[in-house]
Amino acid sequence: MAKLNGKIALVTGSGRGIGREVALKLASEGASVVVNDLDHEPAHETVQAILEAGGSAIACSGSVVEDGFAERFVQSGVDAFGGLDIVVNNAGYTWDSVVQKMTDEQWDAIIDVHLKAPFRILRAAQPVISQQVKAERAAGEAVPGRKVVNISSVAGLGGNVGQANYASAKAGITGLTKTLAKEWGRYNVTVNTVAFGFILTRLTEASADGDSTIDVEGRTLQVGVNPELLEGLKTAVPLGRAGTPEEAAGAVSLFCLPESDYVSAQTLICGGGLMI
Ligand SMILES: NC(=O)c1ccc[n+]([C@@H]2O[C@H](COP(=O)([O-])OP(=O)(O)OC[C@H]3O[C@@H](n4cnc5c(N)ncnc54)[C@H](O)[C@@H]3O)[C@@H](O)[C@H]2O)c1
Incomplete structure (x- = not known):
């Protein structure tokens, strides 16, 4: 079921x-997905x-850092499927340098994609969520x-090392998570973070001569x-290997399923047992 x-x-x-596998996984559980x-x-x-595969999805292409993207993204879910759950x-992506070589442009680009964009998307989602909850309460329905x-x-x-911009953005997102968990508890929204260790995607593929680019x-x-x-991961990671995008999506889906309805404000490390 x-x-x-x-x-x-x-x-x-x-x-x-990872995002692709998350979309496929949620769709396989019956969700309609805005990709x-x-x-x-x-x-x-x-x-x-x-x-x-018999699921339901639409595309909403564009950069998450564009002005107006967040509102367009949220609205596309409302228009196509009637709401947002x-x-x-x-x-996101990485743009690494040691701190003395990191430009303002590099810093801003990475903070924008990993931290400002999620903030804008959640800000745009708030009125839709609030309205859905009001309607559910007015109809005497349980708020899902x-x-x-x-x-x-x-x-x-x-x-x-080399990730002052990325590490700062990814630390910041845990603050956003914890704050919205407090603000949105009244809407019955759980807000959690999944922090990945080493997952095999184009960002982390083996590159002996440093010539892999995106x-x-x-x-x-x-x-x-x-x-x-x-x-070296074979010794550093208890499971002895990098993770697959499918495994990464599995961790994300845990926080999307009804089984996690009473878990909020948490950070789950999906890293094969890697400890920080
Ligand atoms: N791969 C890992 O080991 C690893 C580890 C920790 C965290 N992460 C995080 O996981 C997430 C997914 O990374 P991945 O490894 O699957 O990378 P990926 O490059 O395989 O996939 C990321 C996707 O995001 C898209 N994207 C990038 N910038 C965008 C923008 N401005 N607007 C819209 N789409 C954009 C890219 O086009 C790409 O399709 C990222 O937030 C990354 O920082 C990955």
Whole structure:
């Protein structure tokens, strides 16, 4: 029996990697999903995969940092499916340098995508959630458990060399989580964070010569990880390996299912036992 039948889920950055698997997982549990990605093609590909599996989804492409995006994103869920039950703030990327080489542009871009964008999306979601709850109470219905999951990183919990911008944003998102857990308890919304350790996506693929890059908003950015570091995971991580995007999505889905209806303001580390 699908556990999210009738629920409407918004997932940012779900054209690839972890976000894509979150969208597929929530759809497989019966949720209708609004798929967002900066890149149009991957967003449509995720929608297509959900539709082909018998689920329900639409795409809302565009950058989460664009002015007006948050309102458009929330409204697209209301227009297509009639409301909003689950928000997963996942979109993002890394743009690393040691602090003495980090530019203001680099700092701002990473804070904007990982912290300001989730804040704007949740701010835009508030009137819709409040209105739904008012209508449910007026009709004498039980207010269902709505869910927010913000994505962080072990870098946000323990810091990481070369990631002053990213670690600060990912630490900040835990403050946003805890604050909204307090503000939105009265709407029966649980707000939690999942902090990933090492998950195999294009951001973390092995790159011996440092030539792996991604294109984000007109910038070509170096990503990837030294293969020796990947090899080192075998000893650093109790489970002895990196995680898969499917496993990462499994951790996110825990906070979206009714089983977690009384769990809020928490940070779950999904890192194969890695301790911070
Ligand atoms: N992979 C890991 O080991 C790891 C570890 C800790 C945290 N995370 C976090 O998990 C999340 C997903 O990362 P991933 O590894 O799946 O990366 P990914 O690159 O595979 O997927 C991220 C997706 O987000 C999209 N995106 C980037 N900027 C965007 C923007 N401005 N607007 C809309 N979409 C945008 C990208 O186009 C991409 O499709 C990120 O927040 C990342 O920081 C990942």
